[in-house]
Each structure stands twice: as C-alpha cells, then as structure tokens.
Amino acid sequence: MAFLPILRLAVLIATTVFAIIVLGISAHLTSLSEEFLGGYFVFAAVAIAAAVLTMITLPAMIGIDFLRRGAFTSMVLVELIWVFVLWVLWIAAAALAAQEQQNVFGEGNSCNYINTDLATACHEFGAIEAFSFLAWIVLMGYNITLLVYAIVGANRGNKTWTSTVGDGLLTPRGDAVPVTPMSTGGEYSGAAPSMQYPPQQQPQWTGQSNHTPMTAQV
Numbered sequence: 001m002a003f004l005p006i007l008r009l010a011v012l013i014a015t016t017v018f019a020i021i022v023l024g025i026s027a028h029l030t031s032l033s034e035e036f037l038g039g040y041f042v043f044a045a046v047a048i049a050a051a052v053l054t055m056i057t058l059p060a061m062i063g064i065d066f067l068r069r070g071a072f073t074s075m076v077l078v079e080l081i082w083v084f085v086l087w088v089l090w091i092a093a094a095a096l097a098a099q100e101q102q103n104v105f106g107e108g109n110s111c112n113y114i115n116t117d118l119a120t121a122c123h124e125f126g127a128i129e130a131f132s133f134l135a136w137i138v139l140m141g142y143n144i145t146l147l148v149y150a151i152v153g154a155n156r157g158n159k160t161w162t163s164t165v166g167d168g169l170l171t172p173r174g175d176a177v178p179v180t181p182m183s184t185g186g187e188y189s190g191a192a193p194s195m196q197y198p199p200q201q202q203p204q205w206t207g208q209s210n211h212t213p214m215t216a217q218v
Contacts, residue, residue, distance in 0.1 A: 011142040023051035043096030050089035074164040087139035094132035101125040
C-alpha cells in the first residue's frame with residue numbers, strides 16, 4: 001500500500017513544477033500581448049488561473065498532510081473533487097492554447113520569424129500548450145487511480161471517502177478475529193489438559209489404607 005502515497009506525492013510535486021513553468025511563460029506572453037496588441041489571450045488568462053490555483057493548493061495539501069494526519073484537505077473525497085477541478089482547468093488551457101496557436105500562426109508553423117518578439121511569442125504558445133497537457137494527463141491519471149482504489153476499498157467495507165490516501169484504502173477493516181494457538185508436537189498450548197478415565201479405569205478411594213499399621217513394642 002506504499003504505492004498510492006508515493007504516487008500522490010510525485011504527482012502533486014510534478015504538477016506544481018509544471019504550474020510554475022506555465023505561470024512564468026503565460027505572464028511573459030501576456031506582457032508581450034499587452035504591449036503590442038493592447039490585450040491578452042484568453043488561454044493565457046486560463047493558464048495563469050490554473051497555475052496559481054495549483055501552486056497555492058497542491059503544496060498546501062502536501063504540507064498539511066505531513067503536519068496533521070486525517071485533515072479535511074487530505075480526505076479522499078475532497079482530493080478527488082479538487083484534483084478533478086484542476087485537471088479540467090488544465091485541459092481547458094491546453095485546448096485553448098492549441099486552438100489559438102493555429103488561428104494566429106497557422107498549422108505546422110515552425111516559429112521562424114525575424115522579429116524576436118514574434119518568434120518568442122510563437123514558442124511560448126507551444127510551451128504553454130505542452131505543459132498544460134502534461135499537467136492534465138498527470139492529474140487525470142492520478143484522479144482515476146485514486147477513484148478506482150477508493151471504490152475497491154469501499155466495496156471491502158472501508159470508509160474510504162472520509163479517510164486519507166495513507167490510511168490503506170484496500171485494507172479490510174473490522175474486528176480482529178482472535179487466533180487460538182494450536183498445540184503441536186513440542187509446544188505448550190497454555191492450558192492443562194483435563195484427563196478423562198473410562199469407568200472401569202477410574203481410581204477408587206475406599207478410605208482404607210493398604211499399609212499395616214506398626215505397633216511400638218517396649
């Protein structure tokens with residue numbers, strides 16, 4: 001069960017790194033568009049929003065989970081909903097970037113422009129699209145994996161929706177069944193065996209002694 005917590009940590013860290021990259025590129029592209037076009041691209045605004053939300057929430061989820069086990073932000077249901085919201089934002093940013101790049105620069109453009117600002121903007125379109133797709137794929141894959149684990153764990157009787165990823169979603173819960181040790185050769189079972197005699201072999205106590213009393217002679 002160590003697989004899922006490790007996967008969660010890797011996905012959250014990787015997505016945070018992607019968000020930092022996208023935020024920097026989108027901010028620079030927005031600066032260029034404001035300077036030369038007097039406006040901004042919608043996909044760049046969506047990418048900035050997705051990156052900011054990712055950078056705020058995912059590191060907070062990691063930190064809170066380390067500091068306090070069983071926190072509200074670490075619940076499986078909350079994590080499923082929020083990761084779903086994030087990967088929807090990322091796929092929206094990636095799709096809008098791909099569409100806008102085709103509309104502005106044309107399909108299959110290699111960004112070989114003499115104007116350095118135009119060439120930079122063309123490359124930034126592709127970079128935002130690529131990293132947004134990566135963030136979407138990583139988050140969606142983790143979201144589906146976590147959902148499958150949660151459903152399987154719930155079918156086994158676990159309270160997976162209100163537990164955390166580190167609680168062991170597939171471990172069956174319930175009262176432990178006491179195990180009675182079996183007595184094998186050379187092992188002591190801990191209880192003295194009760195001896196049963198057949199009726200004909202049971203010892204008889206008559207109250208009389210078989211020894212002849214000795215009399216002292218003077």
